[in-house]
Amino acid sequence: MSVDERRVRSLNDRAVQDGPVVYWMSRDQRAHDNWALLYAQEKAIERNVPLYVIFNLLLIPIRANTRQYRFMFAGLAEVESTLTAHNIPFQVLHGEPEKVITDFVKAQGVGEMVVDFNPLRYARDRREAVAGALPCLLTEVDTHNIIPCWLASGKEEFAAYTFRPKVHRALSQWLTDIPKLKKHPFDSGVKISPSDWDGYLKKLSLEEIADTAFVPGEKAAHKHLQSFISSRLDTYHEDRNDPTKNGVSGLSPYLHFGQISAQRVAYEVNSASENSKEAREAFLEELIVRRELADNYCFYNKNYDRVEGAHAWAQKTIAEHVNDTREHLYTKDQLENAQTHDDLWNAMQVQMVEEGKMHGWCRMYWAKKILEWTPDAQTAVDIALYLNDKYELDGMDPNGVTGVMWSICGVHDRAWNERHIFGKVRYMNYAGAKRKFDIKAYIERYGRKETLFN
Numbered sequence: 001m002s003v004d005e006r007r008v009r010s011l012n013d014r015a016v017q018d019g020p021v022v023y024w025m026s027r028d029q030r031a032h033d034n035w036a037l038l039y040a041q042e043k044a045i046e047r048n049v050p051l052y053v054i055f056n057l058l059l060i061p062i063r064a065n066t067r068q069y070r071f072m073f074a075g076l077a078e079v080e081s082t083l084t085a086h087n088i089p090f091q092v093l094h095g096e097p098e099k100v101i102t103d104f105v106k107a108q109g110v111g112e113m114v115v116d117f118n119p120l121r122y123a124r125d126r127r128e129a130v131a132g133a134l135p136c137l138l139t140e141v142d143t144h145n146i147i148p149c150w151l152a153s154g155k156e157e158f159a160a161y162t163f164r165p166k167v168h169r170a171l172s173q174w175l176t177d178i179p180k181l182k183k184h185p186f187d188s189g190v191k192i193s194p195s196d197w198d199g200y201l202k203k204l205s206l207e208e209i210a211d212t213a214f215v216p217g218e219k220a221a222h223k224h225l226q227s228f229i230s231s232r233l234d235t236y237h238e239d240r241n242d243p244t245k246n247g248v249s250g251l252s253p254y255l256h257f258g259q260i261s262a263q264r265v266a267y268e269v270n271s272a273s274e275n276s277k278e279a280r281e282a283f284l285e286e287l288i289v290r291r292e293l294a295d296n297y298c299f300y301n302k303n304y305d306r307v308e309g310a311h312a313w314a315q316k317t318i319a320e321h322v323n324d325t326r327e328h329l330y331t332k333d334q335l336e337n338a339q340t341h342d343d344l345w346n347a348m349q350v351q352m353v354e355e356g357k358m359h360g361w362c363r364m365y366w367a368k369k370i371l372e373w374t375p376d377a378q379t380a381v382d383i384a385l386y387l388n389d390k391y392e393l394d395g396m397d398p399n400g401v402t403g404v405m406w407s408i409c410g411v412h413d414r415a416w417n418e419r420h421i422f423g424k425v426r427y428m429n430y431a432g433a434k435r436k437f438d439i440k441a442y443i444e445r446y447g448r449k450e451t452l453f454n
C-alpha cells in the first residue's frame, strides 16, 4: 500500500533535487505507523537514494520543564535505535530551524524534505521559515489525523455536530491498517554519532518537575493500548466521566508526542469486537471526532487562543459580563499553588501537578472556575493554558487549546442560560460535580491542606 497523495501537500515550489530524502520529524515522534516517514521512504526508494530522519532541538525550549523533555527524549531515543536498525540515520540538529536545517540540507546534498503536520502557530511559522530557506522541495504529510485535516473539512467547523457527519462519511476509506517501515535499501555512507540525550537535557537548563508514572516510548504506548483494550475499553462509556475510576484510556501523553498513531489506536479499538459496541463508539467519538475537531479549529482559526477566536454569540456575552463582580479573585501563583477556597478545584490542580494528567471531566470544571476567579476571559484563557501546558504531559496540543476555549469561551458549544460572569457560556458548579461523582473520595485522594510547593 502506498501513501495516499491526498495526505501530502507542498510547502514550497522548489524542485526535487538529486540526493537523499530527509524526514524532519517533529510532532509525530515514532518509527512505526508514521505516514510521513513512510512517504519519505517511498520517495527515497523511487529514486534509489538514502533516507535520513532529523529532529530539530531549539536551544531556547518551547516547553519549560524536565518532565515533558524527559518523556520526549526517552521516546526519541527509542525512535533513534529503531531507525538505526532500519538503516535510517537519525540526527538531532540544534538551533534555529531555518538555519540548521538548511545547512544540513546543503551539506548532505539533500534532494527533498518531508515534515509532519501541526496546526499550532509556532510550528507553522517554523515550517514556513524552513520552506522559504530550503533549496529543495518541502512537503508536509498529515500523519497525526486519521483523515487529513485539510480534507476532513475545508473550513472551521462550528461544532462537533457539523463535523461528525463529514468524518463518518469519509472514515471508512481512511481507517485502514498501516504498512510496515522497510529496512532502507540504500546506505547513506555517513557516520552519525549517537545522540546525547542527557547532555541535551543539561544544556537546556529546564525547571525540574518530577516525572510521572507514564512510561515513555512507542513500545510502552502499545503496551498501554493493549492493556486498555483488554481491561477497560468495555466499560469506557460508563466509567469515563467518573474521576474516581480508572475509566479512561490514559493514551493522551502518547498521542500528543506522536509516540503512538491515532489511526493505529482507532484501528485496534474498532477491530476489538469482543468489546461492547457502545463502548467502542464512545471511545472513537473522542479519539476521532473530538480530537480531529481540535486540529480543525487550530488550523482554520488564526485567533485560536484569543477571545476573538470564539463564536460571535460568545464574544458578545463575554463582553457584556466583563464588569461583573468576582467574589473570589486569584493570582496565577495562587492558582498554581492550589490555594483557592474550593477543595475540589485544589485537588484537581494537585492531580495535574503530581500525576501530569488531570482527569478529562475535571479539566472542564477546572478551566471554568479560572474564568470565575480571574478579571476577564482572556486572562483566564492565558492562565489556563499556562498551567495546562506546563504540567500536563499532553499539554501544548490543539486539544488543550480547544478544551480551554470550549470551557471559557464556548468554542464548539451553544449558548446556555444567562449567568453571572459566564453570561451564556456553559456553567459548571460544585453541586453539579457532587451529583456526578464521589467528590469526597477524589478530594481525599488528591486534596492537601499545605500548599503544593512549600
Ligand SMILES: Cc1cc2nc3c(=O)[nH]c(=O)nc-3n(C[C@H](O)[C@H](O)[C@H](O)COP(=O)(O)OP(=O)(O)OC[C@H]3O[C@@H](n4cnc5c(N)ncnc54)[C@H](O)[C@@H]3O)c2cc1C
Pocket: 240, 248, 249, 250, 251, 252, 253, 255, 256, 286, 287, 288, 290, 291, 292, 294, 358, 359, 360, 361, 363, 364, 367, 388, 392, 394, 395, 396, 397, 399, 400, 401, 402, 403, 404, 406, 407
Ligand atoms: C480545559 C481542558 C484542557 C485540555 N487539555 C488537553 C491537553 O492539553 N491535551 C490533550 O490531549 N487533551 C486535552 N483536553 C482534552 C481531554 O480532556 C483529554 O484529551 C483527555 O482527558 C485525555 O485523557 P485520555 O487519553 O485518558 O482520554 P480518553 O477519554 O481515553 O480519550 C482518548 C483520546 O481521545 C481524545 N480526546 C478525549 N477527549 C477529548 C476532547 N475533549 N477533545 C479532544 N480530544 C479528546 C484524546 O486524544 C484522548 O487521548 C483538555 C480538555 C479540557 C476541557
